[in-house]
Amino acid sequence: MRIGELAKQVGCDVETVRYYEREGLIAEPERDQSGYRSYGVSHLETLQFIRHGRSLGMKLVEIRQLLNFRHHPDGDCSGVDALLDVQLERIEEQIAAMGTLKEQLIALRAECEQRQTNRGCGIMRSLNQAVQIRQCPCHRDESV
Amino acid sequence: MRIGELAKQVGCDVETVRYYEREGLIAEPERDQSGYRSYGVSHLETLQFIRHGRSLGMKLVEIRQLLNFRHHPDGDCSGVDALLDVQLERIEEQIAAMGTLKEQLIALRAECEQRQTNRGCGIMRSLNQAVQIRQCPCHRDESV
DNA sequence: GCACACCCTGTAGTAGCTACAGAGTCAAGA
DNA sequence: TCTTGACTCTGTAGCTACTACAGGGTGTGC
Incomplete structure (x- = not known):
C-alpha cells in the first residue's frame, strides 16, 4: 500500500508517517518503480503501535524504547x-x-x-x- | 540596572529577557557607553507582569494582549x-x-x-x- | 596587569509535527 | 491523445518559549 492509504488506515497525516521514517521509528519501506513508498502489514502494525502510544501521551523517545522492547520479544x-x-x-x-x-x-x-x-x-x-x-x-x- | 540584575530580580534567565525584547514584549532599553542594556523600573514592572502571567500558564500571545490592555489604562x-x-x-x-x-x-x-x-x-x-x-x-x- | 564575571550578537537546538514549494506520476474521462 | 485532478516525491521553514552555545568585548577587584 502507498503512504496515503497507510496514513488513512491509522488516522494520521502523510507527513507524520514520513516524519517517523526520518526519525527512524518505522523502517524505510521499499519503493515501487515510480519511487513511491510501498508499505506492508508490518509497517502498519508499527505505525499503529506508535500512534497508540502517542494517544496515551507518550513521548517519541519513550515509544522508541517500547519499540526496542518489541524487537526483543523474548526479553x-x-x-x-x-x-x-x-x-x-x-x-x-x-x-x-x-x-x-x-x-x-x-x-x-x-x-x-x-x-x-x-x-x-x-x-x-x-x-x-x-x-x-x-x-x-x-x-x-x-x-x- | 543591567540585564543580569534585572533577570535576577524577576527570577528568570538573562537570555529570556533578551528573547522578550526581540519579541517586542518589553521595550528596547537605552544602552550605556559600553553598549550594555540599561533598564529602569518600568522595564522591571513589565517583566514582572509577563512572568506573573507565564507562571499562571498564559501564552505569550495572551500576555501580549494583556500588555495591550495595560497600555490603555482607561479602557x-x-x-x-x-x-x-x-x-x-x-x-x-x-x-x-x-x-x-x-x-x-x-x-x-x-x-x-x-x-x-x-x-x-x-x-x-x-x-x-x-x-x-x-x-x-x-x-x-x-x-x- | 590579570583573572573572572559580566555583557554583546547571532545562530542552532528542543518536540512533534504541519505546511508549504516545486516537481514528478498515475488513472479516469473527453 | 490530451487533460485534469489526485496523489507522491524531496527539501525546507514554521510553530512555542525558551535554552545553549560560539566568539568576542567590557568592567572590576586584587
Whole structure:
C-alpha cells in the first residue's frame, strides 16, 4: 500500500508517517518503480503501535524504547511495566500542577467582579505585582 | 540596572529577557557607553507582569494582549476578564483530558500484572492494536 | 596587569509535527 | 491523445518559549 492509504488506515497525516521514517521509528519501506513508498502489514502494525502510544501521551523517545522492547520479544517485560509507571507518575504530577494553576486562576479572576477600567481592574493590579508567595492573590496559598 | 540584575530580580534567565525584547514584549532599553542594556523600573514592572502571567500558564500571545490592555489604562477591563475566563476554560479542559488519560494508562497498566516476556506482556499486546474505542483496554470506556 | 564575571550578537537546538514549494506520476474521462 | 485532478516525491521553514552555545568585548577587584 502507498503512504496515503497507510496514513488513512491509522488516522494520521502523510507527513507524520514520513516524519517517523526520518526519525527512524518505522523502517524505510521499499519503493515501487515510480519511487513511491510501498508499505506492508508490518509497517502498519508499527505505525499503529506508535500512534497508540502517542494517544496515551507518550513521548517519541519513550515509544522508541517500547519499540526496542518489541524487537526483543523474548526479553523480560519489566522495562515496559516501569515505563508505564513513569507515565502514570508524570500524568499525576501534571494533574496536580494543573489543579494548583486552576485555583490560582480562580483567585485571580475573583479580583475583578464589577466592570472597571484596565487601570482599576483587580486582575491587572495583581498581575503587575511580582509573583510572590502569600502576597499576590493567585499565589497566596502556595507553600514555601 | 543591567540585564543580569534585572533577570535576577524577576527570577528568570538573562537570555529570556533578551528573547522578550526581540519579541517586542518589553521595550528596547537605552544602552550605556559600553553598549550594555540599561533598564529602569518600568522595564522591571513589565517583566514582572509577563512572568506573573507565564507562571499562571498564559501564552505569550495572551500576555501580549494583556500588555495591550495595560497600555490603555482607561479602557474597559472586560477584555481582561474574558481572557481570564478563557484561561480557566482551557485549564479545566486540560484537567479533564488528563483525567481520561490517567484512566486509560491505569487500564493499560493492569494488563500486565505478573512478569512476562515482551511478547506475552498484555501492555505490549494492547499497544500493538489500533486505537479503537471499546476494543483496546485503554480506550474501552471512551465515548463515541 | 590579570583573572573572572559580566555583557554583546547571532545562530542552532528542543518536540512533534504541519505546511508549504516545486516537481514528478498515475488513472479516469473527453 | 490530451487533460485534469489526485496523489507522491524531496527539501525546507514554521510553530512555542525558551535554552545553549560560539566568539568576542567590557568592567572590576586584587
